[in-house]
Amino acid sequence: MTEKPRALLPVAIILMGVSGSGKSTVAEALARRTGFAIEDADAFHPQANIDKMHAGTPLTDDDRWPWLRAIADAIDRKAETGWPVIIACSALKRSYRDVLVHGRSDVQIVYLRGTRNLIAARLAGRHGHFMPASLLDSQLAALEEPTPDEPVVTVDIDADVEIIVTNIIDRLALANAIKERSR
Structure with a gap:
């Protein structure tokens, strides 16, 4: 008897987008639904980067x-x-x-896409974050939208967080893999 193939989970899902696109909020909700661990990339910034952003200075590639x-x-x-x-x-x-991604086939990127007006409104209501709203335009200018040859799915953010999370789970076909993992 042949065993049915197991659904494969990505080892990492990277939620990408400009500041204010909902990366942290969606990550928390997605982690609750999937049982995945969660990391915020901001925690990996050296203090010098945080100081630059807090001062309103965009980061360089270096x-x-x-x-x-x-x-x-x-x-x-x-x-x-x-x-x-x-x-x-x-x-x-x-x-x-x-x-x-560094060549890994088990890393999946989800691009959280929204309009400038929606994101600016979200940033205006956010307090205590080291990334000021004034840097939104520099982030939008730097943004290179993903191309079809990247391991990326695009999800629009003009919906409730739970709908966004459901869209991600559906687009990445995670539902069966999550059920299998919980057995």
Whole structure:
């Protein structure tokens, strides 16, 4: 008797988008629904990067490379544990996403896409975050929307968080894999 193929879970799901696109909020809700671990890429920034952003100074690529490599290393460590992880990370450029995926076929990116007006409104209502709303335009200018050859699904953010999470689970075909994992 042949065994049916098991649904494969990604070792990491990277939720990408500009600041204010809902990465952290969606990551928390997705983690609750899937049982995946959760990491916020902001936690991997060195203090110098945080200070620059807090001062309203956009980061350069030279600022970002060590940060991105630290996240990629965290993905590898998480993969060794066998426990999938959701990482909220801006990943605005293709080259950044390439560093994060680093050739792994078990890393999936979800692009949280929204209009400038929607995101600006969200940022205006957010308090206590080190990324000021004034940097939204620089993030939108830096954003390279994902291309079809990347391991990316695009989900619009103009819906309730639970609907966004359901869309992600459906688009990544996670429902059966989650059920299988919980057995």
